[in-house]
Amino acid sequence: MAELQLKSNRFREEREADWLRLERLLARIEGGAPSRLSSTQLLEIPVLYRQALSSLSVARSISLDQGLIDYLESLCTRAYFVVYGARTSLWERVGRFFREDWPASVRSVWRETLVAAAIGIIGVVVAMVLIGQDVDWYYSFVPKESAQGRDPTAATAYLRETLFHGVQAGKDPSDGLSALATFLFTHNAQIAIFAFALGFALCVPTAALMMFNGAMLGAFLSLFISRGLGIEAAGWLFIHGVTELFAITLAGAAGFTIGWATVFPGQMSRIDAIAAAGRRAATVMVGVVVMLFVAGLLEGFARQLIQSTPIRYAVATASAVVWGVYFYAKRPAATP
Amino acid sequence: MRAARIKRPRPPRVLAADAGREFVTPEGVDLRLRLGEVSDRAAALVIDLLLMVLMLIGMSVLAAAVLWATKAEAPEIVGVIWLLGFFLLRNFYFTGFELRPGAATPGKRLMKLRVIARNGGRLTADAVFARNALRELELFLPMGFLFARGEGVDAWLVSLGCLWSLIFLLFPLFNRDRLRAGDLIAGTMVVRAPRPLLLPDLARDGAVALTELTFSEVQLDAYGIKELQVLENVLRGNDRKTIAEVARRIRTKIAWTDGAATSDRAFLAAYYAALRGRLERQMLFGRRRKDKFDKG
Numbered sequence: 001m002a003e004l005q006l007k008s009n010r011f012r013e014e015r016e017a018d019w020l021r022l023e024r025l026l027a028r029i030e031g032g033a034p035s036r037l038s039s040t041q042l043l044e045i046p047v048l049y050r051q052a053l054s055s056l057s058v059a060r061s062i063s064l065d066q067g068l069i070d071y072l073e074s075l076c077t078r079a080y081f082v083v084y085g086a087r088t089s090l091w092e093r094v095g096r097f098f099r100e101d102w103p104a105s106v107r108s109v110w111r112e113t114l115v116a117a118a119i120g121i122i123g124v125v126v127a128m129v130l131i132g133q134d135v136d137w138y139y140s141f142v143p144k145e146s147a148q149g150r151d152p153t154a155a156t157a158y159l160r161e162t163l164f165h166g167v168q169a170g171k172d173p174s175d176g177l178s179a180l181a182t183f184l185f186t187h188n189a190q191i192a193i194f195a196f197a198l199g200f201a202l203c204v205p206t207a208a209l210m211m212f213n214g215a216m217l218g219a220f221l222s223l224f225i226s227r228g229l230g231i232e233a234a235g236w237l238f239i240h241g242v243t244e245l246f247a248i249t250l251a252g253a254a255g256f257t258i259g260w261a262t263v264f265p266g267q268m269s270r271i272d273a274i275a276a277a278g279r280r281a282a283t284v285m286v287g288v289v290v291m292l293f294v295a296g297l298l299e300g301f302a303r304q305l306i307q308s309t310p311i312r313y314a315v316a317t318a319s320a321v322v323w324g325v326y327f328y329a330k331r332p333a334a335t336p
Numbered sequence: 337m338r339a340a341r342i343k344r345p346r347p348p349r350v351l352a353a354d355a356g357r358e359f360v361t362p363e364g365v366d367l368r369l370r371l372g373e374v375s376d377r378a379a380a381l382v383i384d385l386l387l388m389v390l391m392l393i394g395m396s397v398l399a400a401a402v403l404w405a406t407k408a409e410a411p412e413i414v415g416v417i418w419l420l421g422f423f424l425l426r427n428f429y430f431t432g433f434e435l436r437p438g439a440a441t442p443g444k445r446l447m448k449l450r451v452i453a454r455n456g457g458r459l460t461a462d463a464v465f466a467r468n469a470l471r472e473l474e475l476f477l478p479m480g481f482l483f484a485r486g487e488g489v490d491a492w493l494v495s496l497g498c499l500w501s502l503i504f505l506l507f508p509l510f511n512r513d514r515l516r517a518g519d520l521i522a523g524t525m526v527v528r529a530p531r532p533l534l535l536p537d538l539a540r541d542g543a544v545a546l547t548e549l550t551f552s553e554v555q556l557d558a559y560g561i562k563e564l565q566v567l568e569n570v571l572r573g574n575d576r577k578t579i580a581e582v583a584r585r586i587r588t589k590i591a592w593t594d595g596a597a598t599s600d601r602a603f604l605a606a607y608y609a610a611l612r613g614r615l616e617r618q619m620l621f622g623r624r625r626k627d628k629f630d631k632g
Binding site for chain 1: 361362363365367368369419420422423426427437438439450452454456457458460461462463465466469470472473477517520521522523529530531532533534535537538539540543561564565568569572609612613615616619620
């Protein structure tokens with residue numbers, strides 16, 4: 001036989017070295033060491049990638065070596081994600097998030113934020129009205145474990161005590177604060193992420209969660225107002241509550257965004273609309289976790305260490321102004 | 337006809353799955369991605385959950401050791417570590433790993449899977465966060481229901497909750513791209529990312545064996561591309577029994593007479609090389625012979 005070597009075999013032998021070279025470079029990048037590659041090596045990757053791609057299309061039409069085609073497909077796929085997955089460094093990304101992405105995403109869900117806030121306020125009002133008529137309603141809004149003795153049977157003096165000396169009266173106020181802060185942060189963050197995830201179920205569970213959250217707040221407030229401690233209680237609550245309630249409202253808004261896109265996708269196909277809304281909402285949510293971290297610190301430390309009601313109000317107002325300006329103030333157009 | 341009867345029962349769905357999902361690069365080449373199997377993804381999840389538990393145990397042992405070594409009295413720090421550690425693992429284990437260049441958690445890496453953006457663009461951080469935040473709904477909520485207990489109305493609520501979570505748990509089974517709810521929200525999907533080695537070209541061994549054997553045109557016309565690929569797998573598998581059996585069948589089929597002289601493997605390698613040469617030559621002339629029933 002004159003033609004013992006197949007054309008596809010020759011084709012492969014001519015290009016094999018380049019493929020292996022590309023594979024070695026990819027392995028180093030995927031191993032997490034792109035910085036160890038020299039600039040010539042980095043510049044080589046796109047060239048080798050395009051060579052491999054064209055090898056793949058040629059191999060598909062002239063070669064019947066399945067092992068070769070499988071290899072080239074996976075090699076090209078890996079290279080594709082390296083070449084087109086243009087990544088910025090972690091710090092750049094974090095910086096961009098706080099500078100632009102987060103405020104922009106929060107602004108973009110302003111309608112849902114208003115709805116979530118309205119539902120929360122309705123919850124507050126409903127709870128206050130109901131408790132005004134019949135004190136027993138208190139127990140349906142506030143679970144036993146979070147009441148910690150703060151229920152309508154408690155003495156006014158005890159209630160005052162809880163506002164000014166931490167929950168465990170009689171202890172040194174700085175004792176156990178970091179544990180408390182951590183607990184509050186993780187607990188609230190979990191609830192917020194949950195509110196977001198529930199939005200996928202067509203908004204309804206998120207709305208219920210917002211309403212319940214509002215009702216709990218309303219129940220607390222009405223209890224303290226009925227004992228003439230309204231102003232002090234509000235100070236106790238809002239020193240961290242401005243941040244925390246805002247964060248939970250934003251989480252609800254993020255959930256609504258997704259639910260809304262599921263029901264009313266608008267111009268896009270449903271699946272694309274959901275994906276777009278999901279990413280926007282996720283950016284909001286990352287920020288919400290940061291906010292709740294701040295709120296946890298305020299709640300765990302600042303509230304226990306600051307015992308004066310006017311200063312508590314000052315902190316609350318300051319945090320409201322800071323968040324408001326950060327999210328909604330008009331900012332100069334970003335330079336490209 | 338016999339041939340037609342054999343062909344029909346092959347379900348077309350299997351073929352479509354084998355061919356992979358269309359994924360065209362900007363250069364216009366279709367990479368034919370293969371979706372991650374649901375079974376592989378479940379296995380990956382189990383591995384990840386086990387790893388998380390191991391990490392938590394490791395962290396507490398470490399904390400206990402530090403406390404013991406320093407003889408410090410700070411039981412509070414253990415609580416903080418557990419609370420924060422559990423929170424971080426629950427929410428950022430998946431996100432953290434999937435943000436790395438490999439876009440895979442250790443479990444996914446073991447099962448040879450990776451996450452990609454469905455539109456072929458780059459996988460952004462918000463997409464990764466979104467797909468994993470939904471785990472709260474798909475994974476941790478059902479778990480909560482599983483450990484919840486109640487009586488009367490509560491029991492009914494718990495069972496309804498379980499039923500409701502089942503929808504999300506089984507979500508990937510009911511759509512073409514095997515998306516879970518999180519993938520849907522984030523615009524991502526999970527594909528197989530195997531790293532096959534560049535295997536030696538079998539036609540080269542075959543070419544050596546082919547110097548001693550010759551096949552006639554009729555003998556080479558017995559099979560098509562599909563059979564060639566099966567033969568390739570048999571040769572690469574290199575299992576003696578299979579090779580003997582396949583060699584026996586092919587010898588019968590092509591009425592090979594002077595067979596005793598060559599070993600089974602050498603015979604198959606030679607036949608593979610000759611058949612591939614013939615089919616590839618036909619391909620160059622624009623004819624792809626699909627399988628042995630394809631008479632063109």
